[in-house]
Amino acid sequence: MNNSNEIIEQYNAAVIGSYGRLNLALESGSGAAGVDADGKQYIDFGSGIGTNSLGYADSAWADAVSKQAHKVQHISNYYYNSTAAQFATKLTAMTETDKLFFGNSGAEANECAIKIARKRSFDKYGDRNRTTIITLVNSFHGRTVTTLSATGQEHFHNYFFPFTPGFKYVEANNIPALREAIDDTVCAIMFEFIQGEGGVIPLEQDFVNEIFALAKQHDLATISDEVQTGVGRTGKLLAAEHFGVKPDIVTLAKGLGGGLPIGVCLTRGEYASVLTPGTHGSTFGGNPVVCAGGLTVLNRLSDEAFLQEVAAKADYFRRSLAALPRVKSVSGIGLMLGAELDGVAAADVLQAALEKGLLVLTAKTKLRCLPPLTITYEQIDAGMAILKEILENA
C-alpha cells in the first residue's frame, strides 16, 4: 500500500479540489479508532461528520452488507426487494411516520421534502404562488442548487446563480419575525432542531411550539431536517422527541446507513400520498446493500438500552468537554456537541489534535464533536486528554 503522502498526492492529482482537506489518509479502523496509511491510530470524535454511527467496520454491519452484496446489490425502482421493504417498514414504525422516499444523501432527502411540500400545496390550493418555504437564518440544508437556496446563510448564495426562488429566511428563536414572515405565499416551514453546520445551536422549545402552532393555523407543512440530529445522535432516535412534536415531513441521512449513502424523506398523514408515479425518483434509492447496513443500524437503535447508553455517554462527554481549559461553554444535545473556546481558534485545535491522534470537527468558531454512538468511555477519556494537553498549552 502507498504511504499517506503518496495517496494524498495521487488523490489531489485526480479529484477536483472542492474541499479544504486535512493531510490524513484513513485506510482502516475499528469502533471509534481509525488507522491511517502509515499505521498511526486516531480516536475519532467526528465519525465522518456524524455518519459512521456504529463506528468503523462494525462487524454485524459489515457482515450484513457483505451478505447482501453476495445476494443482489441493485435492482432498479421498477422492482421490489425484501431488504428494502424490511428497512422501510422498520424505520417508519420506529419513527411513527407513514411512508418514506428513498434517496442517497441529505440534500436529496431535503429536495424530496421541498417537492412534497410544494406539490401538496399546489394539489390542495391550485395556487402557483403558494410555494414559499420559510427556513432559518444560519441553517444548512445541502449543496444542490435548491438546498443551497433553502440554506439560510448568505455566503452559500454565491457563484451558482440563479438560485431556486421561493425561500424566506427567519432568525432562529425569533417568534415575532416568524409570525411576520407568514403570508399567503407560504406553504411550509423547514428547520433543524439543532443547527449543526451553523454552530451546534438548538432551537428553543417556545420557538418550536410556535412553528407548529402557526403551521396548524395556516395549514403549512412542517419539515424537520434531521439529517444530522437524527438516528440516535441526540440520545433519542429523532431530535423531535426532545421537543414533543411530530413534523409532517422528516429527513434523515448521515448516520442512517452506518456509513453507506442513504437519505430518506419520511412523511406523515396526507403527505405520504403526495408523490405519484412519475413525479419523483432516484436510481440508487432503496439500494439493498445500503438498506442491509441501515437495518443493522436500526436493529441496534431499537434496543432501548443502546439509546440509554448513548445518552449516558453523551452526558459524560459533555461534562468532560465543559471541564477542559479554555472551554467557555458547550452547546448541543446528546453526542452532537459544540464547544466555544476562549482565546484559541477551533481550527488550530483541530490541526493540533490531528497531529496527536484525535479527529475532531469545527462548526463556525466552535470545536464540534459527533463521535460514533458506540464510542467507549476509555476512548472519550483518551480524546479529552489530548484536547486538555492542547488547550493547556494554547
Ligand SMILES: Cc1ncc(COP(=O)(O)O)c(C=O)c1O
Ligand atoms: C442538517 C443537514 N442537512 C443536510 C445536509 C446535507 O447532507 P448531504 O451532504 O448528505 O447531502 C447536511 C450535511 O451536513 C446537514 O447537516
